[in-house]
Amino acid sequence: MTKIKKYTDVSSLWSDYKNGLQFYILKKVKDKDISNNLSHEVLMKIYNSCCSNNEIKNIRSWMFQIAHNTTIDYLKKENKFTNEVPEIFEKDENNSYKEAEELMKPLIELLPEKYAVPLQLADIEEIKQVEVSKKLNLSLTATKSRIQRARKLLKEKIIECCNLELDKKGNLLSLEIKQSCEPLQNHLKKE
Known part of the structure; x- marks a missing residue:
């Protein structure tokens, strides 16, 4: 205390x-x-x-x-x-995770569509990757590759657009949108 x-x-x-x-x-x-x-x-x-x-x-x-x-x-x-x-x-x-969760959709929307859609389906909508590959008419290998690439791109967007404060164990303590990240700033204005 x-x-x-x-x-x-x-x-x-x-x-x-x-x-x-x-x-x-x-x-x-x-x-x-x-x-x-x-x-x-x-x-x-x-x-x-x-x-x-x-x-x-x-x-x-x-x-x-x-x-x-x-x-x-x-x-x-x-x-x-x-x-x-x-x-x-x-x-x-810790409400930072709730704040981060609310930003995931707009951050994913900043990714190229060919990566955003498989990531959205697999990680947000929790559809199995096999089903995602069928839905997008892609091979399972291509689907997995795009999802992995999308995760990497999303991580880069988070670093580009947000200031993160982490504890020693890597848990999120706070999250702040950078003023320089116009797409997320514009998203907030629309809400």
């Missing part, structure tokens, strides 16, 4: 998680200006509770819970609250 002892601790935490928190809020409110305003509100709530002597088991989850509650409060106040929005954060849950 951790205590946030001083404002410099909050500054450091905010710089580490700011982009992820803003991305989370933007996904919910779908408006960049509102997202920025709510992000500032979240920062103020974090600052206000920084010296409360409360033990925080998982700082990242705690910060995302504040962002979540702030967003829900805003949506309720504006009568924009729907059943789709609430997500309950468990204290130790």
